[in-house]
Amino acid sequence: MSVKVYERILQLFEAEGISTLFGIPDPNFVHLFHLAEERGWRVVSPHHEESAGFMAEAVSRMTGKPAVCIGTLGPGIANLAGAIMCAKVENSPVIFLGGQRARITEQRVRRGRIQFVQQAGLVEPSVKYSASIEYADQTDEIIREGLRKALSGTPGPVYIEYPAHVIQEELDVPPALPPSAYRLVGQTAGPDKIAEAAALIGAAKQPILLVGHGVHTARAGESVKALADLMACPVIQTSGGTSYIAGLEDRTFPYGFSPSAVEAVVGSDLCVALGTELGEPVHYGRGRHWVENEANRKWVLVEQDPAAIGVNRPVDVPLVGDLRAVVPQLTEALAPRKPVPRLENWIKQDADRLAELAESAPSGRSPVHPARLAVEATKVFPADGIMVRDGGATTIFGWTYSQAKPHDVVWNQNFGHLGTGLPYAVGASVADGGERPVMLVTGDSSFLFHVAELETAARLRLPLVCVVGVDYAWGLEVGVYKRTFGAGSRETGVHWSTETRLDKVAEGFGCHGEYVERDEDIAPAIKRAYASGKPGVVHVVVDPKANSEEMPSYAEFRTWYAEGMQ
Incomplete structure (x- = not known):
């Protein structure tokens, strides 16, 4: 033709x-x-x-x-x-x-x-x-x-x-x-390696699944769920792999931020790693929480790139192939196991942790404490929704205090590029056909990178609500100034106009706008934004002092940069 x-x-x-x-x-x-x-x-x-x-x-x-x-x-x-x-x-x-x-x-x-x-x-x-x-x-x-x-x-x-x-x-x-x-599709692992991995899983007493970003981007949740059910073990979620797999929400624990995850990692005698590079945020699979039981722990790594095998840590059984093809191979080779000891305790411990955080996040303040913003926004997150994250301090508060367990989370952990949130939210909604509600939780400085894309969202009539924590500053960087030079020091180049109203900006782009100064008003504002039939922006004024000084789990976050940064 x-x-x-x-x-x-x-x-x-x-x-x-x-x-x-x-x-x-x-x-x-x-x-x-x-x-x-x-x-x-x-x-x-x-x-x-x-x-x-x-x-x-x-x-x-x-x-x-x-x-x-x-x-x-x-x-x-x-x-x-x-x-x-x-x-x-x-x-x-x-x-x-x-x-x-x-x-x-x-x-x-x-x-x-x-x-x-x-x-x-x-x-x-x-x-x-x-x-x-x-x-x-x-x-x-x-x-x-x-x-x-x-x-x-x-x-x-x-x-x-x-x-x-x-x-x-x-x-x-x-x-x-x-x-x-014209190209390799659905590459499977060799049957000899599958048999080796199955033998290790069968012999393990305390196995864990380490699930990363690649499971989400490969859309492999269903097959990973089948594997997790057979292994009857906890699922440890990397900070990049924050999408929860349907049916595994209760036994998925965020690495480093959940005591259940830490205990499961420390006590594990086998780690089956899927869709993760074993990079800095999991301490290369050999530092920090992995050290204590290193001598007794075996590793199975599913990895598409053979050149990645053994780079960050030794691997006992590499399974080279597309995880969408390899994981079903593993499930076919396995018999069901008894649940890992303490699994039910870890599930309860993690549920209690989330409930306690929801209760203890400071409330009744105006401006709103950023921990309370994370709780109030995520507790009304739609069960079938797509969550998008952006921002520095806002994301760190979200890691700890989020009450939602979305099946689709989009953010860029590896590169740390601020300003991706609104474009990611638009793209994710376009991919979804505009069917499911989308929530972007972000900080004000990140949101302003590509604020013009509110018009794109309005033009496409996307079911998107942007919850923006506004401290009129680069909050994470303000915290760096304070830790470096002490409280009360000069903070150069990190503050901007306190008169900027993002809800009014949103209205100018044809979107729905809400302005919030009290935590009890956050959830109703989000609900009104979704009900408006337009993309919405909920401008939440947050406490700048708390946003820069009280970031939770920040000491854990800093361990990611142990080499050459701190």
Whole structure:
């Protein structure tokens, strides 16, 4: 069949099940945008290319598939840089397409060229693969190579550039191939290794499952639930893997922040790790809480990238493959076990912990204590909702005081990029088709990074409520000043206008706005925001002193940076 290059691009992505596109239409890509909408794609144009990249990343997390984002030539690609780097560190397979001037323009010896820079070199350190389509008939091989690289080993972003003179050329091509015809799909582990892992699990007296971010992004919750049921053990949740698996909520304990998790880790004689890099936030699986029983503990690691095996700690049985395929192999090889001793005690202990935190969070204050904000916002979180996190101090308070156990949580723990919250929330809701309620819990400084995307949310009529803790400052950094120089010291560059009303800003974008100064008003304001039928912003004034000085579990958080930071 004869097609234009831009149509072929869409066909190749459609073969992967991709049907959503983010970006601000580059002159090179206007025909692609137009045709994508005609073919039934969801085409979302935000107000900043970096937002587009974050939105695409959220779609990938929510679907378990690669996502597509387009940047206009020159400044558009420059604007994407933060999102590209975030996708790399967060292991998100996003395909970034860039427009570019015709190659004749690039190769001329000229000065003063408009909207031109050599782009590939800018992004190469932040992607797994970078390529340019120099000839139209390279389209299939380069798009497929991009998808292959994005999804093989540790997932990550790729960059593919289209010069203006190529994208409207004609191609004579066959129908697009299915993924299984050109890349490895559903890689399983060897049966010998599965048998070894099953033997270790069968012999263990105190096994644990360590579940990370990759379980959520692979959409593997159901199969992990089956494995956890057979193992009858506690599920230890990394700080990146904060999405709770349906049916495992009561025995999922956050690593480092729950005494139940710490006790289970210390006493474990086997750790089966899924979807985690065993990085700093879990002390590489060998420091802090892991030290005491290290000599008696065996490790099974499910990992897609063979080069990652044994890097951060020794592993007894590596299971190399896609966890969506490997975990079912494990369940087939296992017989049901008796529940791990003390499991019921740990479940009760953790439930009591959450209830005590809800009770003890300071209340009756105005401004609101940030711990009480976390309690009041999350106790009315919809059971079927999608939670998005952003902010520094706000997220730290949320780790400890959150009363919700959502099945979908989106935030970037690895990169720590502030300002992702609102674009993530928009992207997650787009991936969901706008069916489920979405709650963003964030701080004011983070929220302002991409506040213009409130218009995008309003335009798309997304069921999104943004609960914003407002201390009119970079609260986490204020705390750093205080710890470094002492209370009462000068705090340079971390405070902003106390007259800014984010609820009024929201109304200006066509959203619903609420202003709250008392903790008893938080839950009703959130409910009114959802009932409004518009995206909502709940501006909650929080106590700046408490926000900067009373962050819970901060000493635990600082242990993540033991090397070279503190």
